[in-house]
Amino acid sequence: MRNTQRTLAIHKHIALVAHDSCKQSLLEWTQKHAEYLKPHKLYATGTTGNLLSKETGLEIKSLLSGPMGGDQQLGALIADKKIDMLIFFWDPMNAAPHDPDVKALMRIATVWNIPVAINQTSANFLLASTLFGQEVDIEIPDYETYLRERLS
Numbered sequence: 677m678r679n680t681q682r683t684l685a686i687h688k689h690i691a692l693v694a695h696d697s698c699k700q701s702l703l704e705w706t707q708k709h710a711e712y713l714k715p716h717k718l719y720a721t722g723t724t725g726n727l728l729s730k731e732t733g734l735e736i737k738s739l740l741s742g743p744m745g746g747d748q749q750l751g752a753l754i755a756d757k758k759i760d761m762l763i764f765f766w767d768p769m770n771a772a773p774h775d776p777d778v779k780a781l782m783r784i785a786t787v788w789n790i791p792v793a794i795n796q797t798s799a800n801f802l803l804a805s806t807l808f809g810q811e812v813d814i815e816i817p818d819y820e821t822y823l824r825e826r827l828s
């Protein structure tokens with residue numbers, strides 16, 4: 677029998693992190709999708725979390741700043757199975773002073789099979805995945821268009 681029931685959104689624990697050069701991008705993304713993020717429990721590294729909550733009004737549990745241990749705190753939460761997805765806009769152009777912590781966070785997310793988004797497009801996919809069966813206004817490129825645009 678076909679399951680015609682609409683799947684309800686499940687509240688997730690979502691971690692939001694951005695390096696300085698990517699904070700504007702994450703802020704824009706968060707502002708655009710605030711209504712979809714609101715039902716979830718949000719965590720962030722310190723500076724990211726303070727910026728996002730100030731600018732969007734979303735309730736966010738801000739940990740320590742990344743370079744001061746925030747990435748490690750998030751890693752510990754992942755290992756404790758308290759984070760369901762990680763949205764981490766990391767800077768591909770500049771080395772971070774706390775690069776070992778950044779790598780450790782990505783590593784532990786991989787070890788624990790946590791979905792990770794690294795830019796707006798992948799973040800759209802992750803967020804949309806929490807909203808099965810609902811009409812949503814999140815831009816999900818279909819793969820043909822996406823590839824055509826990327827490869828042209």
Ligand SMILES: O=C(CO)COP(=O)(O)O
Pocket residue numbers: 693694695696720721722723724725740741742743746747772778
């Ligand atoms: O450095 C970070 C992630 O590696 C982010 O830390 P902040 O949110 O404190 O800037």
